[in-house]
Amino acid sequence: MDAFYASVEQASKPSLQGKAVIVGGLGPRGVVATASYEARRFGVHSAMPMGQARRLCPNGAYLIPRFSLYRQVSDVVMAMLRELSPLVEPLSLDEAFVDLEAGGVAFDSPTARETGERLRADIRAATGLSGSVGLAGSKMLAKVASEEAKPAGLLLIEPGTERELLAPMSVRTLPGVGPATGEHLRRAGITTVGELVEAGEDELVRMVGRSAGAGLYRMALGLDDRPVVAERDAKSVSVEDTFDVDLHDRVRIRGEVQRLADRCVQRLRGSGHSGRTIVLKVRRYDFSTLTRSETLRGPTDDPAVVREAAARLLEGVDTTGGVRLLGVGVTGLADYTQEDLFAQSLAAEPDGAEGAAGAEGAAGPAGAGGEAAEAGATEAEPEGAPGAREAAETPGEPVASPERRWMAGSDVRHAVYGPGWVQGSGVGRVTVRFEQPGSEPGRVRTFRVDDPELEPSDPLPLVGEGGPEGTV
């Protein structure tokens, strides 16, 4: 999908169509997640600090991401892909590999192209969004093709033309070649894929290591036989927070680590896993990052166990000078073991945790609480207003302050004016634009931040229910 988050925002907020839209973190340390093509003309791009983006594009619309909506749209598109083939490998919310041959929907260039064009049209009909299609004989080439096809295009790489097509391209077009490797190669005088081939495999291995070097050489030749894999198991689960200002207080830091451990376990359980290795991540004031990890005797999904491990790991870290980010993760994932299930069911009984204590990683009472909290949290959109959630849970910050925080881009509903979205807020006022997907660009009104007639709401779907449903 092209400029996915920004495109969804434009489709969902009619007044933003054709405008520069920047989606990302709005705090003092936010970065751009996606910029619309209009914003890119100002030089704004992904991963750029928000401050810089605002300087380059002062009149853009700056919005927080609404992941739940993006996920909804993504589900629709992925379902359409699965109609083409059972072999669909999602890379992210907005990108996937599809093995068209395995689906029997394409067996040569003309049928592949036809399938791709039809898919693009169907996606537009179903979501109103534009996507790009890259068609080729391998994942690597399909990826390169889809990047070249953007925006709103289709590119097919004919078998036999791979090498000459790739040769003049920058090494950075190859997946896996980022800033560091790119610079490494540039210093050796290698800037194009063709020069990569000329350098030869041995030379590349010497420069960037065995695995990367061999892989690079094969890619440069257009060789890639990795299959499309439909089901891929998660390998780790982690959560992290960057703080608006560096943390110095050791007590506060410990508290944050505990919070993160709890959130991590909630996610771990949500994914149906337990894990064996606990990882603490600390980014210091100077942006240097260190990780500390500890491997348990067996997998756990017990919040108390993860909290304690994280706390132990923190004890070994010097935080004088300040901390800008903390994270807690779990790797070495396992499916639930029989013991875990047994322990959990016991823990769910009134005060039955005692009997389960023999099993490793027995789920404590906190576990049951966590699940209940999750089940009950249907009304408040978890990702919709991360800032507000943060404030409510963060010790040492204005807890549940009477005036709610209205994040730019978030969904609201007014008792009189209906659905709209927050355009901005400050000095006790919040400005709302009243419009919805498919409507005319809406009017703007300003309210007091504590206006009782105004409340947060869930995103409205891009296309009405019963709209053009997948006729792929």
Added chain:
DNA sequence: TCTGGGGTCCTTAGCCCT
């Protein structure tokens, strides 16, 4: 007002075991 969050994979080094 420089640099998010959630991941994956690879490399290196040390340790233990065979």
Added chain:
DNA sequence: TCTGAGGGCTAAGGACCC
């Protein structure tokens, strides 16, 4: 008994991707 090779595991860091 000493030494070395090699594999597996753990820990830490780095590059990369969207």
